[in-house]
Amino acid sequence: MSPARVAVIPVAPAAELEPTPCTPAVGARYGIPSAYVLNVGNFSPDKNLPG
Numbered sequence: 001m002s003p004a005r006v007a008v009i010p011v012a013p014a015a016e017l018e019p020t021p022c023t024p025a026v027g028a029r030y031g032i033p034s035a036y037v038l039n040v041g042n043f044s045p046d047k048n049l050p051g
Contacts, residue, residue, distance in 0.1 A: 022036075
């Protein structure tokens with residue numbers, strides 16, 4: 001493979017993707033409780049996991 005075709009993708013997210021606190025006004029507008037969990041994954045076993 002030619003080195004010109006290799007692209008390095010950093011593991012860490014960019015600095016602008018830092019968590020932002022949920023203000024009381026935003027929580028009230030969207031119905032978000034003060035403590036919540038955001039899951040952006042799925043339950044599909046697609047990483048060669050048994051099951």
